[in-house]
Amino acid sequence: xxxxxxxxxxxxxxxxxxxxxxxxxxxxxxxxxxxxxxxxxxxxxxxxxxxxxxxxxxxxxxxxxxxxxxxxxxxxxxxxxxxxxxxxxxxxxxxxxxxxxxxxxxxxxxxxxxxxxxxxxxxxxxxxxxxxxxxxxxxxxxxxxxxxxxxxxxxxxxxxxxxxxxxxxxxxxxxxxxxxxxxxxxxxxxxxxxxxxxxxx
Ligand code: ZN
Numbered sequence: 001x002x003x004x005x006x007x008x009x010x011x012x013x014x015x016x017x018x019x020x021x022x023x024x025x026x027x028x029x030x031x032x033x034x035x036x037x038x039x040x041x042x043x044x045x046x047x048x049x050x051x052x053x054x055x056x057x058x059x060x061x062x063x064x065x066x067x068x069x070x071x072x073x074x075x076x077x078x079x080x081x082x083x084x085x086x087x088x089x090x091x092x093x094x095x096x097x098x099x100x101x102x103x104x105x106x107x108x109x110x111x112x113x114x115x116x117x118x119x120x121x122x123x124x125x126x127x128x129x130x131x132x133x134x135x136x137x138x139x140x141x142x143x144x145x146x147x148x149x150x151x152x153x154x155x156x157x158x159x160x161x162x163x164x165x166x167x168x169x170x171x172x173x174x175x176x177x178x179x180x181x182x183x184x185x186x187x188x189x190x191x192x193x194x195x196x197x198x199x200x201x
Pocket of ligand 1: 063
């Protein structure tokens with residue numbers, strides 16, 4: 001049995017930090033130690049920021065984004081193209097697309113992907129609200145910006161079937177060679193997808 005060298009309070013802090021994505025027990029111990037050492041500069045302000053987050057952060061009832069107001073800032077932004085809806089799996093994907101800044105459209109966050117192995121069926125996702133929104137005559141195009149994983153793509157396929165009788169154009173992200181990518185370094189799946197989705201020049 002590992003020898004207990006810290007008190008239960010610090011152990012609890014480490015255990016909670018270790019639940020964060022990308023942090024294993026080792027990184028969690030380092031993070032906990034950094035927080036404890038920088039009590040005034042880090043631990044106290046982090047505690048205040050988390051308290052504010054607990055009190056004020058809400059999930060947008062329209063799109064599923066997180067913000068301090070509902071509808072969220074993206075849904076309230078009238079400068080966005082009201083005819084395009086971008087469907088993403090998670091809020092992190094919405095943020096990534098916003099950082100890329102290529103389209104000023106609105107979003108719909110599914111809250112994950114269909115995964116029978118993990119017991120996640122269509123009912124567990126924000127699919128009914130998507131179908132309802134796609135039925136709005138202002139919407140002309142639904143972009144399925146789902147992950148290029150087996151689950152992401154089968155979810156995209158499922159949604160395409162559901163959207164077929166709506167008067168919207170359903171599109172998917174192109175798959176293939178990343179900008180600056182050398183063919184030699186690509187995995188076979190990416191290379192195969194790039195060949196399949198080739199375009200006439
Ligand atoms: Zn929203």
